[in-house]
Amino acid sequence: MGQVVYTKDHEWLSRKDDVVTIGVTEFAQQQLGDVVFVELPEVGSTLLIGDEAAVIESVKAAGEISVPLGGVVLSVNESLIDEPELLNSAPETEGWIFKLTPTIAVDLSDFMDAGQYQQYTQDGE
Amino acid sequence: MSENHDIKTTQLYDQHLQAGAKMVPFAGYLMPVQYPTGIMQEHLHTREQVGLFDVSHMGQFIVQGAGAALALEELMPVDLEALAINQQTYATFTDASGGISDDLIVTRWAEDTFFLIVNAACKAQDFQRLQVHLADSADISLSELDLHSLVALQGPHAKDIMAELSSDAASLVFMHGCSASIDGIDCYITRSGYTGEDGFEISVANQHADRLADILLAYDACQWIGLGARDSLRLEAGLCLYGHDMDLNTTPVEAGLSWSISKSRRNNGAKQGGFLGDDTILLQLSEGVSRKRVGFLVDGKAPVREGSEIIDDQGSVIGMITSGGFGPTLQAPLAMGYVPIEYSKEGTALTALVRNKPRSIIVAKMPLVPQRYHRG
Helix, strand or coil, X not given: XXXXXXXXXXXXXXXXXXXEEEEECHHHHHHHCCEEEEECCCCCCEECCCCEEEEEEECCCEEEEXXXXXXXXXXXXXXXXXXXXXXXXXXXXXXXXXXXXXXXXXXXXXXXXXXXXXXXXXXXX | CCCCCCCECCCCHHHHHHCXXXXXXXXXXXXXXXXXXXXXXXXXXXXXXXXXXXXXXXXXXXXXXXXXXXXXXXXXXXXXXXXXXXXXXXXXXXXXXXXXXXXXXXXXXXXXXXXXXXXXXXXXXXXXXXXXXXXXXXXXXXXXXXXXXXXXXXXXCHHHHHHHHCHHHHCCCCCEEEEEEECCEXXXXXXXXXXXXXXXXXXXEHHHHHHHHHHHHCCCCEEECCHHHXXXXXXXXXXXXXXXXXXXXXXXXXXXXXXXXXXXXXXCCCCCCCCCCHHHHHHHHHHCCXXXXXXXXXXXXXXXXXXXXXXCCCCCEEEEEEEEEEECCCCEEEEEEEEEHHHCCCCCEEEEEXXXXXXXXXXXXXXXXXXXXXXX
């Protein structure tokens, strides 16, 4: 993986060349609880910043993933269709959610790095 | 939560914190929604072993005095005179139009003494309503056991634990109770619950609640279970949740609770009617209803939750999901809701809208997970 950054909504973004992979953090999966279903975005769809890209359903409730940067959905993690629990067991690796080709060049330094994110979760939201 | 100084806690609050519970506001109380193992594990543990639930937020009332049975019967369509001492019944409080203002369990403690357990969110209103209703009956008193806790011990091994603690309680059958002593602690124990499993509910004075919980939790098979799993367990068992699956806008007949209306209170019964909303309810019993509560199986893995609209094949909205989620024992999503009677037949294929996406649902016989009560 390339550079990894974090959002205030507990998503992680990892960039390699022109592609950004997006998922939720270990902190987020702990808050969500047992994931039973993930609604994935459509491959090829264009998302604007803040659009609802995915929905994560736990036993208790549904949580929305809004996209932290605009782009075109390049691929989705189809393993999550049959194994939504990957989001609990490996949220920052095998449990990635989708890959995006950003519409415009993005500066990932606008987001938090690992140290800043750790501080952020410790301070509470 | 920090802004809300009025929020209450139960006697067992510290135990929940020590157990690592995630506490959430529920009906004016800070209650454990789940413990560190999570809802899925808690749910399955209750179905396989034993779960301990703190349900002390619920209201515990005593109605006592000559004529108590008949006075209470004016508020609920059940035959309390026919209850044996220490027998209990499920009932609904109805209103003048036949709607349900709460559901409750009534236990006959003595000839003229009834023990009522009502929903936490309704208890203030229920108490006031009872107070007004009983105001003219000088012989009947109403009190709240507000210094008592209530815990539920639920699951297939609950009886094994109870067998070691109280042989009287262990020999109870479903919907019966007894006074019992557990290691010197006076309790009132019933064989009942809200999970679909065999189990017990134990009412105990607050000063003994912590020690009682410690005694129960000392068994390896027993662990705390939160409100999250309580909800998925009752949903699988086909049990209604007040304020969701029924309310003032639904009658017991529409809610599929006709079984709870005693024969003697029905048409041509010995004590026909005589309860609030009896005209509407008796008419519905004889003529039928135009809509009713049904259960649904869901195609695919996406949960269909409360508030989802149900549409027919023309796309017209015909009903609403009132409870829904993922069933850990069923290993699939499930739901319940209201549909017009012509769509209520088992096997009817319908569509629910989840975030504007159509999801196929099928009317299914409840409970979706069989109840395993000990009926003796």
